[in-house]
Amino acid sequence: MALPAYDVTAAVIERDNKVFCARRAAHKDLAGFWEFPGGKIEPSESFVGCLQRELKEELGIEAKVEKYLMTTTHQYPDKLIRLYVYRVAWLTGELTCSDHDETCWLPVARLRELKWAPADLPILDYLASDSRTTK
């Protein structure tokens, strides 16, 4: 039987030359793994609309989705994830985390110190080679 497939958006938010990282909480799948904030696209929702909604729900911020960066696909044992990654500017709102159990800001060169969700590893490669991202 075919595994379920999900379209998921994820945000690379940079401030002061550091990237925002969030750890999946104990009640979630992939608990303890780090990820970029975002979530599953709901029916008839746009990718940008999904990301803005998720960032409002999870972090309490209004965000401007600035640029599409990449898509990465990963087959987990129980599902296929297609991750659509965008560079996002944090516009307003105090960043408070309701969905993750830990967060941090790291320069791109240090992102690999965290244990990332396997689907995210190509994103780290992308950021390391992206001239716009501060290393």
Ligand SMILES: Nc1nc2c([nH]c(=O)n2[C@@H]2O[C@H](COP(=O)(O)OP(=O)(O)OP(=O)(O)O)[C@@H](O)[C@H]2O)c(=O)[nH]1
């Ligand atoms: N948001 C996000 N999800 C990721 C990343 N990497 C990755 O493998 N995923 C996977 O993509 C899926 C996103 O689901 P989610 O649980 O965060 O999304 P959601 O809040 O919309 O869904 P829910 O209502 O089922 O909890 C999870 O299976 C998660 O493990 C990432 O960097 N960001």
